[in-house]
Amino acid sequence: MIVVTLTKVPPSLRGDLTKWFQEIQTGVYVGTVSARVRDKLWDRIIRDIGHGEATMVFNAQNEFGYQFRTTRKDREVVDFDGIPLMKRLNSVRAPVKHGFSTAAKYHKARMYSKIRSQPNQNKLNDSFASIDIETTGLDVIHDKIVSVGAVKRSINGEFQQFNAYVKIDDPMPPKISKLTGITNEKLNHEGRNLSEVLNELTKFVGDDVIVGYNSSFDDEFISANLRRLGQPILTNRLVDLLPIVKKHNKFLDNFKLSTILGEYEIVNSHPHDALSDASATMRLAEELIKKGQLVI
Structure with missing residues (x-):
């Protein structure tokens, strides 16, 4: 029944x-x-x-x-x-769904940042983390997480890294494999159970504020999979850097992460690698802090 x-x-x-x-x-x-x-x-x-x-x-x-x-x-x-x-739960977490147009994505990013932030959405604690994932596609229901990367900056300025590959039952889509460099062989040899990976990720970020770029995509994937696994979802305060960047760079051709990193002279040596993208996002947050656009 x-x-x-x-x-x-x-x-x-x-x-x-x-x-x-x-x-x-x-x-x-x-x-x-x-x-x-x-x-x-x-x-x-x-x-x-x-x-x-x-x-x-x-x-x-x-x-x-x-x-x-x-x-x-x-x-x-x-x-x-x-x-x-x-x-x-003492705090209530509000949902968000993706739009399809570029304008809708920017609007969702702004609203998502407000939902998961304190009244001053540009203010961070001294300790914060950045998370990035690679997936087999864009559908949160049917596609799978294959890689998780995270970087955490402690109060004293030290950095820690988390990086893991996830085993999946289906073969990697060739286009995604070519884009990310993640092969079936890599997942078979280095991949771990998703439940184990997400459990370790949750412990890694702890209660830290999470910064991201277009954060709703990663957060929806992670939350949906945590729910399926019966694990607690992340309730950390989330600060999306996309609307902050857009506010101060209104005339760029586009707001892809690669474009923004170039604008702030940040080198991402391995785009579409979860740990490398998380590290680049962390450096972007630090640049915004230096420029006074993101306040600790």
Whole structure:
């Protein structure tokens, strides 16, 4: 038996679920499907949920006999010695979805930075981190994370690095492999389980502020995968450098990371390498700090 509850979701998603479940009350769906179909339906819910919320309860082999998942921003699913519990969070995390036009991306970046920042979005703590990922594509539901890189600057100015490759079941798309230099052989020999990698990443960044460039893309991928794995999502304050850069460089031809790095005379020796891109983003943050555009 599977129960799904939906609130404030698009009508199209509600209609889609009626193909598989019976709606016994507004927003409450009940049915029985295989674990494979259940997981794919959950992926579809995450993809099409808009600004709504969803919770799924299903049979599981644990002491309670059930497990649950949720997209609620004020709750977190935690495992207590094999017992699933719903933890109430003190802070609420708001969702964001990508737009398709360039203007929409800049608008989303500005709004995302405001959502995840304190009132002064340009102000950082002394310790902060930068995260970058490489994926098999742009679809947060169907594509996979294959590489995670992060750099952390401590209060005393020292730097630490985190770099990991992720094993995937499907072969690397040739175009992505050519772009990133990540081959099937590299993932087979150096790749690790995604759950292990994301767990270590969460410990690495701790409570530090996270800086990024067009951060919503990386954050949505990481958050979606943490939810699938039943791990706590990152709730760190996030500062997106894209709207800050755009505010002070209005007449550039474009706002790709490579263009911005060139404008600030930052050399990224290995573009589309997660650790190299994270390091370059960290250096960009430091340049913005020096210019007084990003204040510590």
